[in-house]
Amino acid sequence: MRFWIRLIWQFLIFKFVISEGRNFRVIFDNISISNVDPEVFEKFDCQLYQINNRSFVDTSHIFKETVTDLKVHAALDFWKAKSPKMTLYDLEFDGCHFLQNVHKNRLFNIYAKTLKKYSNISFKCPFQANVLYAVRNMTMNEQDFPSFVPLGKFRSLIEYSVNQKLSSRVFVNGKIISYSTDPFKISK
Numbered sequence: 001m002r003f004w005i006r007l008i009w010q011f012l013i014f015k016f017v018i019s020e021g022r023n024f025r026v027i028f029d030n031i032s033i034s035n036v037d038p039e040v041f042e043k044f045d046c047q048l049y050q051i052n053n054r055s056f057v058d059t060s061h062i063f064k065e066t067v068t069d070l071k072v073h074a075a076l077d078f079w080k081a082k083s084p085k086m087t088l089y090d091l092e093f094d095g096c097h098f099l100q101n102v103h104k105n106r107l108f109n110i111y112a113k114t115l116k117k118y119s120n121i122s123f124k125c126p127f128q129a130n131v132l133y134a135v136r137n138m139t140m141n142e143q144d145f146p147s148f149v150p151l152g153k154f155r156s157l158i159e160y161s162v163n164q165k166l167s168s169r170v171f172v173n174g175k176i177i178s179y180s181t182d183p184f185k186i187s188k
C-alpha cells in the first residue's frame with residue numbers, strides 16, 4: 001500500500017516538474033530601425049545574434065540633448081498558423097518612466113521587465129546627453145511567459161517620439177516555435 005502511495009506521489013511530483021518547463025522558444029528573425037532623427041540621436045543601433053537556437057539583442061542609444069519628453073507607441077501583432085492577424089496590444093504612453101511602471105498588459109510587462117533586466121542604466125527621464133544607454137545580451141526568458149503560448153509569428157512595433165516628433169521606429173519580426181527543453185521529449 002505504501003509503495004503505491006509513494007509511486008503515485010512521485011508521479012505527481014514528476015508531472016509537476018515537467019509541466020513547469022516551457023516547450024516553446026521566442027525567436028527574433030530580424031530587427032529594423034528607421035526614421036532615426038539625427039537631431040535627437042547621436043547613435044541608435046541594434047545587433048541581433050543567434051546562439052544555440054536562442055536570440056540575443058544588443059542595443060545602444062546615445063542622445064544628443066537631454067530628453068525630458070518621450071512618448072512611446074508600442075504594438076504587437078500575432079499570427080497563429082493559418083489564422084488572421086491578432087493585435088495583442090496597441091498602446092501609447094509616456095516613455096519617461098515606462099520601465100519603472102507596471103503596465104496593465106501582461107505581454108508588455110514581460111517586455112519591459114526583460115529590457116530592464118539587461119540594461120545597464122536606468123531608462124528614465126531625464127535621459128542624459130552623450131551617455132550610452134545600452135542593453136546587452138537581451139534574450140526572452142520563456143519562464144516569464146504563461147506556460148501555454150500559441151505558436152506563430154509576431155511583429156512588434158515601437159515608435160519613440162521626442163518633443164512630440166517621431167524620432168525612431170523599430171520593427172521586430174519573430175516567431176514562437178515549439179522547442180522541447182526537457183530531456184524526455186514528451187510526444188504531443
Ligand SMILES: *[C@@H]1O[C@H](CO)[C@@H](O)[C@H](O)[C@H]1NC(C)=O
Binds near residue numbers: 052053
Ligand atoms: C538547435 O535546433 C536544432 C534543430 O531543431 C537542433 O538539431 C539542435 O540540437 C539545437 N541546438 C541546441 C544547442 O539546442
Ligand SMILES: *[C@@H]1O[C@H](CO)[C@@H](O)[C@H](O)[C@H]1NC(C)=O
Binds near residue numbers: 120121132133134136
Ligand atoms: C553601459 O555599458 C556600456 C558598455 O556596454 C558602457 O560603455 C557604459 O559606460 C555603461 N553605462 C553605465 C552607466 O554603466
Ligand SMILES: *[C@@H]1O[C@H](CO)[C@@H](O)[C@H](O)[C@H]1NC(C)=O
Binds near residue numbers: 056136137
Ligand atoms: C550572453 O549570453 C550568452 C548565453 O547566456 C553567454 O554565453 C555570453 O557570454 C553572454 N555575453 C555577454 C557579453 O554577456
Ligand SMILES: *[C@@H]1O[C@H](CO)[C@@H](O)[C@H](O)[C@H]1NC(C)=O
Binds near residue numbers: 029173
Ligand atoms: C524578417 O523576418 C520575417 C519573418 O519573421 C520575414 O518575413 C521578413 O522577410 C524578414 N525581413 C527581412 C528584411 O529580412
